[in-house]
Amino acid sequence: MRGPLTALDIAHELKITKEGVRQQLVKFMEEGLIEVETESKGVGRPQKYFTISEIGNRKFPDTHAELTVKLLTIIKDAMGKDALQTIIDANEVTGKKRYHEEIDPLPDLNSKIARLVAIRTREGYMADYSEDEEGYLLVENHCPICAAAKACQGFCNSELQIFQSVLGESVSIHRTDHIVAGARRCAYRIALSKNMGNNEA
Incomplete structure (x- = not known):
């Protein structure tokens, strides 16, 4: 004060x-x-x-999540679902651009996933990944946009589209765990398409 x-x-x-x-x-x-x-x-x-x-x-009250949900609800009610989707799409475009700038110069899938994990951790997702005989498992132990994602799962679909874009069409990405659906974490199975086929979240 x-x-x-x-x-x-x-x-x-x-x-x-x-x-x-x-x-x-x-x-x-x-x-x-x-x-x-x-x-x-x-x-x-x-x-x-x-x-x-x-x-x-951060020790003081913070209602940013509540405000975000309120704004999303107002946009959807006052302007319609199409307007809300337009906002999500615009956010996806800027996200893809930012991610591509960091990930595109890297030479292989392993380094690209490692950089994706680093970006997501920097953004508050507490991300990690491991490699096994099926490919890779990318795990996010926290969701900093959980309130917004619960109000509009278009944000989650958009994130999956960003992952697909930066890792390339030769890679198949399938969400196996989802915080919004009640899981402890969000997890994504990543593999070359020939090994997994075309899976969708």
Whole structure:
């Protein structure tokens, strides 16, 4: 509420001793909840200012998922399913472009899947993959867009289309587990088409 403050400022705000504040600040810094900024003001040692970090901000109520679902519902009710699909399609186009830029230069399927997993993990999906006699199994242990996906499974279908696009038509991709359907994770079986045929999620 007050923005960056010094330890003394915080002590005055909370009506406790400066030493008591310092003990709490050390604890919060170790947990990554606050950050320190230094500012020089003329002669003397730079002043330390403490501010909440991105991790700390996550401790406060966040209704982005609820808002997303509400917006999707409004779009569908007010403009129709076609308008919602147009938004999903546009999102798919930008997603494909971004993924292709990172994955296309790679020489083989294994490296492409590894890069796809890295991208998905970076986006919050906690992805991993393994290789066996059937091909590859790509697993996503978390879904950061779960609320939106439950409201409109077009997002899940779109993601599958992106995977297919960046891995190529010679590869067959089949979803075996789906968080939206109640599974613990989302999982995809990936293999050369000649081994699996044309499977669809």
